[in-house]
Amino acid sequence: MTITYDPKHPKYLDEKDVRDELTRVYDLCHGCRLCFKFCTSFPTLFDFIDQHDDQDAGKLTVAQQDQVIDECFQCKLCYINCPYIPGQSEWELDFPRLMLRADAMRHANDQVSLRDRVTTNVMGRTDLLGKVATKTAPVMNKMMGAKPGSFVRKAIEVTTGVSGERVLPPFAKQRFTTWFKRRPKLRIGKRQGRVAVFPTCLVEYQAPGIGHDLVKVYERNGVECTLADTTQCCGAPFLHSGDIESFTKIAEKNVAALANTVRKGNDIVVPQPTCGYVLKKDYLDYVGGPDAQLVAEHTFDASEYLIKLHKAEGTSLDTEFNGDIPETITYHTPCHLRAQNIGLKSRDLMKLTGAKIKLVQQCSGIDGMWGLRAENAELSIPIGRKLGDEIIKAGGDVVTGDCHLANGAINEQTGQISLHPLQVVARAYGIPEE
Ligand code: SF4
Ligand code: SF4
Ligand code: SF4
Known part of the structure; x- marks a missing residue:
């Protein structure tokens, strides 16, 4: 049994090795039990082990091991909370990355329908x-x-295979990059930074309004915007389905193009949490090397970049807000932003407007695209319902969240439109919606 999270390790896809490693980790988690509340993977796992008098994780069947894997939607919250992660504990336990390894192994060994x-x-x-x-x-x-x-x-x-029970986000008539190329160019007075926007498919095809407001808020604050050398998908849907061959092909192309973008003097900003996580963390694991490192070091979540600017020596954000400022804002913190370990930058940004922020940390159960698959709807919808209840309980004048898919779940469960934080900041500046 090999403890490895390196996709290039010769044993990474070896079935026996992976199944033995699952047994080791399942046993440790059963003893710890800290993560029972994050998802159904852990309660399912604990139930399976508790069915045996000697509570031997080695007695789980292949189907039982697989059910735990299938119920993981890669929110990464167990990793954030685990005291036994690599570098901190000899157990070297990284549950989400083990789930990715197991998914990849099943994919490589034709165990996917x-x-x-x-x-x-x-x-x-x-x-x-x-x-x-x-x-x-x-x-x-x-x-x-x-x-x-x-x-x-x-x-x-x-x-x-896309669930017929979920509300799906509609497509826009004009792509974000089309708008970007056609918009009148703005002369930036005092330049405070230069960024290239990696729009993500969600902003490019479904929510270009987030991109419009990002560019306008950035330019108002003296940040010159351009497009990244690639605006193609980051590949997350393949990664999260175990198809690491397809993911790595996309990742290698993107890393080369994005490293080029950085070498031209740009930082990269990403307005969606899952995609930002992929650029910052997953490209390091699956592509690696100096280019992936360069991309990771220069990639920022859209709010993270603005707050960095505000706090840095010699630069600051415009804090004159003359537009619409809600008294209270409910803010949903997406799991993949929390997993980036950068603090709550969108909350900090919206706070600058003077609004009072009410946090909701409940997962949406969508995570990438897991929750939109038909076979996961039964597990995912109740998680979304819990989020909806918390949003209603928080009762802010406006609802916000960085993740467009989680915002869709909020809309599905509450009927309320959840905005990206940059959209709220744009309105607070008095920038009208396009
Ligand atoms: S992932 Fe870590 S914290 Fe969570 S149950 Fe397993 S050992 Fe405990
Ligand atoms: S990554 Fe999230 S969904 Fe997966 S096991 Fe951990 S807490 Fe559960
Ligand atoms: S994670 Fe989803 S939205 Fe982001 S770039 Fe990839 S496919 Fe597009």
Whole structure:
């Protein structure tokens, strides 16, 4: 049994080695039990082990081991809270990365159903889907926006594996990068920084308004914006489905292009938490080398960059807010931002407007695209419902969250529109919505 999280390690995809490592880690977690509240993976695991009088994790069947893996949606919260992580403990336990290894092993050893592969290919080809869907937005949105549970949605579920019960985010008529290239150029007075926007598929095809406001807020604060040398998908849907071959191909191309962007003197800003995490952390693991390191060091979450500017010597943000400022803002903190270990920068940014922030830390159960897969809907929807309840309980005048997919879950569960924090800041400056 090898303890490794390195995808290039010769034993990384070895089935016996991975299953033995699962037994070791499952046993340690069963003894610890700290993470029972984050997801169903842990309670499922503890139940399986408790079925045996001697509580031997080695007695779990392959199907039972796999169920624990299937229920993990890569929120990373167990890693953040674990006292036994590599570098801190001889146990070297990184539960989410072990789940990624197990997924990759099953994928490499043909233990993934054809239906799962089809769903991954539909969900993973975000650029192809986005390009077609933005060109045919009225028709596409009619289909995708059909009532959850309706005949149309059931037909989509049967053919693609995308849950017919979830509310899906609609596509925009104009892509973010098209808007960016056509917009009138602004002369920046005192330049405080230079960034390249890596828009992410969600902002590029579905929520370009977040990108518009990002650029306008940045430019108002003297930050020159350009587009990153690549605006292609980061590859997360493949990574989170165990298809590390497809992921690594995308990652290698992106690392080369993004390193080029950085060498031109830009930092990279990412307005979506999952994609930011992939650029900062996963590219290091799966591509590695000096270029991946350079990209990781120069990649910032969109709010993280602004707060860095505000706190740095010699630069600061404009704190004159003459627009609409809500009295209270409910802010949902996405798991993949918490996993970046950067603090709550969007909260800090919105606080500058003078609004009172009410935090909601409950997971949305979407995490990347796990919650949109038909087979996960039954587990994911109740998690989203809990989030909805907490949003309603917090009762802020405006609801916000950085993750567009989690915002979709909030909308699905509460009927309220959840905005990206930069959209609230833009309105507070008096910048109108496009
Ligand atoms: S991941 Fe770490 S903290 Fe969580 S149950 Fe396992 S050992 Fe405990
Ligand atoms: S990463 Fe999240 S979903 Fe996966 S096991 Fe850890 S807490 Fe559960
Ligand atoms: S993780 Fe980000 S860049 Fe990757 S597919 Fe999703 S939105 Fe696109």
